[in-house]
Amino acid sequence: MVMLREVLTQAGNEGVAVGHFNVSDLVTLKAVFESATDENVPVVVGVSEGERQFFGLRQIVALVKSLREEYSLPIFLNADHTHSMANAIEVAKAGVDWIVFDLSILPLEENIRQTKAAVEALKSIRPEILVEGEIGDIGSGSEIHDAAPDLRKGLTTAGEAKQFVEETKVDTLAPAVGNMHGMLKSMVAGKAKKRLDIERIRQIKEQTHIFMTLHGASGTDDEDLRKAIGAGITVVHINTEVRIAWRYGMDAALSSQPKEIVPYKVLPPVVESVKAVVTPRLALFSL
Numbered sequence: 001m002v003m004l005r006e007v008l009t010q011a012g013n014e015g016v017a018v019g020h021f022n023v024s025d026l027v028t029l030k031a032v033f034e035s036a037t038d039e040n041v042p043v044v045v046g047v048s049e050g051e052r053q054f055f056g057l058r059q060i061v062a063l064v065k066s067l068r069e070e071y072s073l074p075i076f077l078n079a080d081h082t083h084s085m086a087n088a089i090e091v092a093k094a095g096v097d098w099i100v101f102d103l104s105i106l107p108l109e110e111n112i113r114q115t116k117a118a119v120e121a122l123k124s125i126r127p128e129i130l131v132e133g134e135i136g137d138i139g140s141g142s143e144i145h146d147a148a149p150d151l152r153k154g155l156t157t158a159g160e161a162k163q164f165v166e167e168t169k170v171d172t173l174a175p176a177v178g179n180m181h182g183m184l185k186s187m188v189a190g191k192a193k194k195r196l197d198i199e200r201i202r203q204i205k206e207q208t209h210i211f212m213t214l215h216g217a218s219g220t221d222d223e224d225l226r227k228a229i230g231a232g233i234t235v236v237h238i239n240t241e242v243r244i245a246w247r248y249g250m251d252a253a254l255s256s257q258p259k260e261i262v263p264y265k266v267l268p269p270v271v272e273s274v275k276a277v278v279t280p281r282l283a284l285f286s287l
């Protein structure tokens with residue numbers, strides 16, 4: 001079975017990116033899995049602390065493992081935005097493939113100190129696990145926001161990234177390069193797009209040579225995403241777009257079948273609604 005690190009290496013060599021989609025339930029998991037199967041590409045599903053609490057940590061680990069084994073699709077599980085050592089150790093022991101250890105809210109030196117300790121502790125539990133560190137400010141909450149936070153002061157510099165990567169020994173880095181968690185109402189309406197700082201991505205990549213993950217990519221301009229991948233982004237996180245497709249799909253499925261009570265008859269259109277978002281994103285990342 002192919003390892004996650006090999007998948008990232010191959011994506012980097014080919015100048016493509018691996019799609020990462022957050023899931024909270026079986027509908028979103030089925031949709032991401034079916035889209036990746038249709039596109040014949042590896043994929044990562046992510047569960048934040050809230051998402052895995054709802055799903056059940058051991059349950060989502062078992063589901064992803066069962067899909068990987070039965071269908072031979074390289075599908076991996078990431079413990080997204082894990083904010084403490086205790087939680088990171090818990091998910092490492094449960095069998096996730098990757099952990100985003102996110103102390104980006106702390107001053108850089110303290111973030112470095114604690115992330116370095118986490119990398120050492122987690123690799124001692126499972127040497128093959130990948131650990132991602134995060135620096136800069138990309139906001140929080142994969143939700144629909146009324147107004148954009150001012151993230152200009154929180155952009156990651158190439159110098160900070162180099163220091164962080166060298167001292168912590170993380171496997172992957174989540175920088176702040178114009179990306180933002182969640183979407184504005186104008187973005188949901190299709191009237192505005194997020195724009196990325198491509199030159200900053202290129203500089204960070206040149207200084208670190210590390211795999212970079214673009215968080216908060218929902219609502220980003222397609223052409224900017226392609227350029228960001230060309231400049232050194234290897235993984236792209238999409239969550240809010242998935243949640244919107246799930247919600248709108250659910251509303252439509254319920255209103256079009258007002259008398260139906262059988263879940264496996266109500267829910268397939270919701271799977272299709274989520275796939276309609278995930279499939280084109282995977283296709284774009286693989287161009």
Ligand SMILES: [Zn+2]
Nearest residue numbers: 081215216237
């Ligand atoms: Zn994120």
